[in-house]
Amino acid sequence: MVDTNPPPTNSADPASDLYDQNQLTLPPNALQTLIYEHLVHNCYSETARAFNASCRIDSHFGPDEKRLELDDDGDVEMSEGVTAAQTLEPRKRVWEMIVKGQIPEAIEFCNDAFPGVLDGTTKESVDILFELQCQRFVECVRQRCAVDALAFAQEELGKFIFHGPQYLTALNRIIALIAYADPETSPVAEFLSQKRREEVATMLNSYILSYHSLPPTTTMERIVRQATVVREALGEAPKDGKKSGKPQHPKWQLSILVGEAGV
Known part of the structure; x- marks a missing residue:
């Protein structure tokens, strides 16, 4: 079951708070859909079918739609x-x-x-x-x-x-x-x-x-890319250890961004 509630404002990640302030919410089965899309995109066919059957995702493996067969x-x-x-x-x-x-x-x-x-x-x-x-x-x-x-x-x-x-x-x-x-x-x-x-x-x-x-890329990959750019803009700790003058935030984690929603 996915927790679609926004993360609390005292999150360990300030970037998550920013999303919270913009009232970010997740639709039902959002994380399952992301995972399923990743499996289909990367050709994990057996796992995709099993995951779809388990989570009952409304997908193109449904009984009412014909798949291309060899x-x-x-x-x-x-x-x-x-x-x-x-x-x-x-x-x-x-x-x-x-x-x-x-x-x-x-x-x-x-x-x-x-x-x-x-x-x-x-x-x-x-x-x-x-x-x-x-x-x-x-x-x-x-x-x-x-x-x-x-x-x-x-x-x-x-x-x-x-x-x-x-x-x-x-x-x-x-x-x-x-x-x-x-x-x-x-x-x-x-x-x-x-x-x-x-x-x-x-x-x-x-x-x-x-x-x-x-x-050509999955939604999950695009989320990670965008989040990485956001983190860089917010100013993470520089690799050389020198202070940049910008606020330094904890390392970005997808689980924090989506409020530690579980599957």
């Missing part, structure tokens, strides 16, 4: 006005392919499930396609296929130079992987990390959502 060939039929929940399953499948290093398969499936996303007709589309192709090169290096990696760099990655000089700097860093006998211990080893795969998967996931006129 057929035996892995294809989906898109329509206008789709929701994040409706695109969840195909987005999850693309995500899983990328984090497993299956980049060609991810690109092929994305083209089938979300036509136009990777067509290269916009700067954003070129950017995400560049990241995917760079990751494909990285996977070749990971498999110790230096010859294939070099050929791929020449045939495919080189094309992006014609889209703008900004790609050249990134290409030089990534291609440097083949210059090291042990790339895992090289100065550019971060490209071989699992974190890098997840970053690329996140980029594509966000772009698929924005391509369908859906928010």
